[in-house]
Amino acid sequence: MDPKAFYAMSYGVYVVSTWDNGRPTGCTANCAAQITSAPATVMVSINKDNYTNRCIRDCGHFAISILAETSEPSVIGRFGFRSGRDTDKFDGVPYSIRDKLPILDDCCAYIACKVIDKMETSTHTVFLGEVIGAETLKKGTPMTYAYYHNVIKGKTGKNSPTYVAEEQAPAATEKYVCSVCKYVYVGDVPFENLPEDWTCPICGAPKSKFEKI
C-alpha cells in the first residue's frame, strides 16, 4: 500500500465550529462534504481526541466556515494546532453569530447544521448534519487542501485524517520548526536570511519561536 495514493484525493479547508457551554470553539478540518441536496445534508469528520468533537456532541449543532484562498492562513494554525480545552480559539478572530452558530467573518461561505446522525471509526467521528442555514459571504476562490499544502506550504495536524508521521520529520537537514504549531519552514531562502519581522505563515508566531531540527 502506497500512502501517497491518498494525497491524490481532493479536499477543501474548513473551520468547524460549535458552542462549548456558551463559548465559541472549533477546529480546522479538511474532510467535509455535501451528502444529499434534499433535504440539504452535509458531513464532517472530526478526530475523537479533538475537544471540538465532544462539544459538537453536547451542543448537537455545528457550522462549517469555508476558507478562501485569500483567508488569513494563520487561522488554520490557530484552529488546527491548539486545543479548545485550554485556548479560547475565537479570541481576536473576527466572527459573527449566524443561524445561532459562530461563523468566521474571513471565509467565502458557511453552512450551519443540526446533527442528525453519526458514524464512529477507530479515530474519527463522521457527523451527519441537516443544514439549517447556509450563505455565501464573499466572492473568492475556495481554498483547497492542495493549495494549502502547495502554495501556503502548510502542514497537516496530527489529528487530521490525512496525517502521516513522516510529514513531521523531513529528511533534509537545516530545517526549522515552529515551536508553536510545528510548521516546518521549507522555503528557498535560508531561514537565517529571513527578515527579523518574518512570522510563521501558519500560526503567526515570530521568527524567534522557530527551532533548528
Place this chain on the structure above:
Amino acid sequence: MDPKAFYAMSYGVYVVSTWDNGRPTGCTANCAAQITSAPATVMVSINKDNYTNRCIRDCGHFAISILAETSEPSVIGRFGFRSGRDTDKFDGVPYSIRDKLPILDDCCAYIACKVIDKMETSTHTVFLGEVIGAETLKKGTPMTYAYYHNVIKGKTGKNSPTYVAEEQAPAATEKYVCSVCKYVYVGDVPFENLPEDWTCPICGAPKSKFEKI
C-alpha cells in the same frame, strides 16, 4: 438558505467501481474522503438509486479510481450519466484488476476497500471502507470538481449529492443538449460553427446527438 454556498466546498472526481456478479461496474462520484489513517479508512457517498450502490452492498468491496486533470473526460459521462443496470460501462475502457477490483488505467491513483460500515441518509449511502490496497499509478494533478466544472465545463448528474435542478435548465436560448448524457453546450463558438467531428466533451457522443433546447 443560499444553495450556492455549497458550491464553495471542494471535491475530487472519482470513479467508484465494484463487481456485479463477476462483471465490473461503477459510477462517477465526487464525494470521497479519507476518514482515518490508522487503519487507513475512506468513505464514499453513493446515491441509493445508483445501480453501483446495490452492487457495493452485494460485493462488500469497492475501489476508487482517482481521476487526473489529464484523464479522458468522456469517462466521467460514461460512468456518470448511464446506468450499469443496462450498460456495460467498462466496455472499451482500459482497466486492470488490482487488489481484486477493477481499476481504470487512466487515473492517477486508486484505493481499494472492504466495506466495514455504512450510514443511510434520505438519498445516499455513506460507505465506510477499510483500505486493502492503494497505489499511485501515474504522476499528474488530481482533477478537482471545480476543474471539471470550470475547465471541462462538465455538468452534475441528477444522482449527485451536489445536483441542483436549475443546472439542467439554463435560462439562455440557443442551447444544445447532448441527448446521451444531457451535457449542455455553453461554449463561446456558436454550436452550428463547431466542426462536424466535434464530440461531446463528457460522453464522447457525436455532434449529431445534440438537440436544440
